[in-house]
Amino acid sequence: MNAPSSICLLRTSAIGDVTHVVPLVRTLQQAWPQTALTWIVGKLERKLVGDLPGVEFVTFDKAAGWAGLRAVRAALAGRRFDALLQMQVAMRSNLLSLAVKADRRIGYDRARAKDLHGLVINERIPARNGEHVLDAIGSFCEPLGLKQTQVRWDIPIPDEAHAWAAGQLPGDTPTVLVSPASSHALRNWRPERYAAVMDHAASRGWRVALIGGPSASERAMADAVLVACRHAPLDLTGKDTLKKLLALLARAQLLLGPDSGPMHMANSVGTRVLGLHAASNPDRSGPYSDRRWCVNKYDEAARKYLGRPATEIPWGSKIERPGVMDLIDVDAVVERYEAAARDLGLA
Incomplete structure (x- = not known):
């Protein structure tokens, strides 16, 4: 045509x-x-x-x-x-x-x-x-009359955003960014569980940084995580813009967080995502390019809260119920972190 x-x-x-x-x-x-x-x-x-x-x-x-x-x-x-x-x-x-x-x-x-x-x-x-x-x-x-056969982002990142990110994350120390808060509160994991994984990464020599927006809820989540950490991470909560966040994600090796915007931003710049999925289906809304590093408890959530396996509920159903994210334990997340580190040659 x-x-x-x-x-x-x-x-x-x-x-x-x-x-x-x-x-x-x-x-x-x-x-x-x-x-x-x-x-x-x-x-x-x-x-x-x-x-x-x-x-x-x-x-x-x-x-x-x-x-x-x-x-x-x-x-x-x-x-x-x-x-x-x-x-x-x-x-x-x-x-x-x-x-x-x-x-x-x-x-x-x-x-x-x-x-x-x-x-x-x-x-x-x-x-x-x-x-x-x-x-x-x-x-x-x-x-x-077209067909999307290639997936390409190349979202522009200004030089000043790259410079700012380099100032926050200097050098080549392997870095995991932790974005603990979703706009859907029932997708959030417990602060003490984030802290346990962050402490594990710090003990392995990784740089750990908290990220998030300037809202009161994101600040409160970050503070709760910080209180639970034994190894103090870098706290960048509320300090970036969307372009600066994109630049931070491009410098990191891994993002840890729930189903939220930063997950997809990280994916767009080629950064691995350790997504936490129980309330939402990662095959529908997880990181598009690579979901190998995600923890997927969506089927378990469907069976527990809806009484049916995920294959028998409507595609895209949200299971945003109190306690659903507790189906994800610390050991499962640490295991995916270690797998990602091995894949990067950083284990």
Whole structure:
């Protein structure tokens, strides 16, 4: 088919999911370098991807409520796109999509659609079960006649972010970054268990650093971890920006943490991820490139809390129940840390 003259992508959040959109952007740019791409993205998320070359960004500030919707409508007034890729099914995003005038409005298949998603689209991606989120997002190019066969990020990292990260993590000491807090509190592991693994890594000669955002909940989690540590780690909580975090992750050998944005950022720069999965399925939302270092207790959680194995519950089900992360013990995480260290030649 002929290349579209313009495509609008709508995926405003969250950090991990926005990271998953970048390979789709690369696929579209490689196939159709002359096609104008416009991406409606969240205010915070734009700080991570807003300097992707060849993409126009329109910011949606969800905290602004209706004013945020009106701002997007004003920014797109008088414009029409050949296609809209509506990659977010929440009601707010479905409403937001009405600000986009497009001949082709491509959305999710019926099984993955919700919140009146079907009313704002006129085409659907192929219906598939068992896909990773990144592959589902990548399939949005298929109704346009393309296939995502390569996954490439190359999210720009400014020189000043690299310089800052080098100042925090100087030299070549093997480093594990620990991002203990998810925005979903029931995905968080116990602080004392993080501390036990961090102490083990420190005893093996690794540099250990805590990372996290500036929110009160992330600060409280970091403080609880610090209190439980026998070997004081470097505490970088609240000190970075998204670009600085990306640079930190690129300098580290391993990231330890739950299913959250930093996991996918680490994966995008090729850093191994020791993901902690019980509340969510790593095959759907774990680190895309390599899940060998993850601890996966999702099936055990399904059996305990839902009474069925993971193969018998709907794909993508969240098992965010109190105590679910306690299914992951320290020994299992230490074992994956040691396996990753051996693979790196650092055991």
